[in-house]
Amino acid sequence: MAHDLLMxxxxxxxxxxxxxxxxxxxxxxxxxxxxxxxxxxxxxxxTAVHDFTGEQTYSEKPGHTFELSATFDDIDAESYDGLVIPGGRAPEYLRTYDGVIDCVQHFFEEDKPVAALCHAPQLLNAAGVIEGRALTSYPAVRAEVESGGGEWHDGVTVDGNLVTGRVFTDHVEWISEFLDVLGTDIQHGEPMPASDD
Structure with a gap:
């Protein structure tokens, strides 16, 4: 079943x-x-590309531009089945918007699936939704997870409808777990034969 998701x-x-x-x-x-x-x-x-090249923390390089597909002021959180929050530096300032906080809180109040990655728990902490939950994050965000009452784990973590990952290297497991929480049924057909042309 297809779902309407908000990112x-x-x-x-x-x-x-x-x-x-x-x-x-x-x-x-x-x-x-x-x-x-x-x-x-x-x-x-x-966007910014975070790279791990041997220093004590990630380096940051210019990424791409990413086009928005909807207008924040026009959305109604109630019309979405799940929420996705990527990391990077965005969660650091997104948590200063009351409308963003209200939006995040809606998904937790309604027990809808939420996928959060890397620095996204900074936003979850600001929304006051991680107390008593098991989750992960980029390791440097662990202090914020724990100060918000969360239990930090070192790896992709599923706690009810909350799916969290550390960094983009967790994508395969993180996205797979989120699809499972969403109830996504992926049907694989037989591969098409190669064309003789």
């Missing part, structure tokens, strides 16, 4: 953490509206 993004969202799930979720038949406060459908956010 909260912002400038300097991590490149792979927004583009890969946005495309993967659509590939299996879900509709995904990517929104950012103070921006309209057709506007773009810039």
């Amino acid at each position: 909260l993004v912002g400038d300097y969202v991590e490149d792979w953490e927004v583009i890969v799930p946005y495309q993967a979720l659509q590939t299996v038949g879900h509709d995904v509206d990517a929104v950012c406060p103070d921006k309209d459908a057709g506007d773009t956010v810039v």
